[in-house]
Amino acid sequence: MKHYKKYFSIMMLIVMIAAVMMACNSGDETSEDMVDTEETEQKVESFFPFLPDTKLFYEGEGSEYADTVVYFDYIDNHQAQRRRQTAGTTIGEVIDREEGIVSIRYSEEEFYSFFPLFEEEPNREEILLKEPLEVGNEWVLEDGRKRRINDVSAQIKTKYGEFEAIEVVTESDEAVQLDYYAQDIGLIKSVFKVNGDEEGIVTQLAAIEENIPWEVNVRIYYPEWEDEGSLYENHSIEFRTNESIEEKLTAYLQKEPPVETAAAALQESMVINRLERNKDEQQVKVDFNAAITEIGMGSDFESQMLQSITNTLVYYFNVESVVISVEDGPYETGHFYLGPEDFLIPDNENAEKI
Incomplete structure (x- = not known):
């Protein structure tokens, strides 16, 4: 009986010590949480x-x-x-x-x-x-x-x-x-x-x-098959935070126009790699993948394609000229050569709205 009482007293003491330690730990955690919350509230990131x-x-x-x-x-x-x-x-x-x-x-x-x-x-x-x-x-x-x-x-x-x-x-x-x-x-x-x-x-x-995008107006130009001119269509493009301007403009330049007399400025394999704007020079540099020079086309249509790309970018960026490169090198086909010092300017004289 004495051994039982002694054992019971020891067990009660252990339980009491454990309860005190748990309470202390709980208090510490609560205190740390309060400190963390207070510190978070006082950071500029929160406000x-x-x-x-x-x-x-x-x-x-x-x-x-x-x-x-x-x-x-x-x-x-x-x-x-x-x-x-x-x-x-x-x-x-x-x-x-x-x-x-x-x-x-x-x-x-x-x-x-x-x-x-x-x-x-x-x-x-x-x-x-x-x-x-x-x-x-x-x-x-x-x-x-x-x-x-x-x-x-x-x-x-x-x-x-x-x-x-x-x-x-x-x-x-x-x-x-x-x-x-x-x-x-x-x-x-x-x-x-x-x-x-x-x-x-x-x-x-x-x-x-x-969970809402921002809408931006863009004017997409299309080369015509027969006439030496171009057509254009106004669009409202939705952008979400951190969306790529290169991907968005590539997708719209690849879209076929709603008329049979014109074509998309870019074929599906042609992609904009990078866009850079020089505000002081009022110029945009656009770099394409190699596909833009690998697909053969007539000189008249290729000229209209380049002009449609130029007109689209000048309107979007509100600049005066465009420099075109391919994989960071010159744009070169059997009809045209455009080096790093060559630039294109907009020509809307024969452009008509769809």
């Missing part, structure tokens, strides 16, 4: 996310150009390409998000096409958000304006909903701007006021559409 295949609609007051639609064309690890469409223009921007800083490094107005801008030389350096995400954190912009975090729990109401947001204040001698960032969404509201203006220009989040 400036890159959202693929998502349209953010902002309604504005105080200006006809305040209404805005935002879309991320390309996302590549720490950088993203964002387009902002207003009634006045569409702006393409390259945004870096690394080492606790979100900044715009490239910006281009009148940007209506869909192609990557990551290789463009930086023309802007504006820090939008910066860690630590704490009240009082302040930095100075290139143009001399001062930007600071003024609140980390501002209660903001928008047409899309109510949020707890980070308030960022930007001040100059003439004006003040308030930007509000909410977790998992990003910018939800902006207020811009010139000194003495009580109402200002207000832009607020009104709707979000997920």
Whole structure:
């Protein structure tokens, strides 16, 4: 009996110790989870996310150009390409998000096409958000304006909903701007006021559409079989985040036109390998696979094919000329030779709309 009591006491002691250890471990895990959550909430990634295949609609007051639609064309690890469409223009921007800083490094107005801008030389350096995400954190912009975090729990109401947001204040001698960032969404509201203006220009989040493409207008040209001219047809192409412009344009240039007097500019075996735009020279370089020079065709039709490709790319990229290469070498057939210094210009004189 004594042995039984001693055994029972030892077992109870073991159970109690185990229970205490489990409680401690559970407490530690909960504490770690809380710390991790807190750290995540304080990272710029949480308040400036890159959202693929998502349209953010902002309604504005105080200006006809305040209404805005935002879309991320390309996302590549720490950088993203964002387009902002207003009634006045569409702006393409390259945004870096690394080492606790979100900044715009490239910006281009009148940007209506869909192609990557990551290789463009930086023309802007504006820090939008910066860690630590704490009240009082302040930095100075290139143009001399001062930007600071003024609140980390501002209660903001928008047409899309109510949020707890980070308030960022930007001040100059003439004006003040308030930007509000909410977790998992990003910018939800902006207020811009010139000194003495009580109402200002207000832009607020009104709707979000997920799993949706961006539509871009393109004009596809087709060579005619008999006449020395071409036909064209306007299309609205859907692009999703990170979709290849080369694949999209190849597919449309391979499509047969809805008339029997013309043909597709590219046969099925012909593929665009790469597209490069030189903004300063207003020129696009297009590299094809070898099939474009391996299929024999008459000189008249080949000339119209090259002209149709040129007209299509000039219209899409809004440039002045096109350089064509094949597997990084010259375009060479029995009728034409185009080297790296040779370029083609658009010719729409005999083009007719289908």
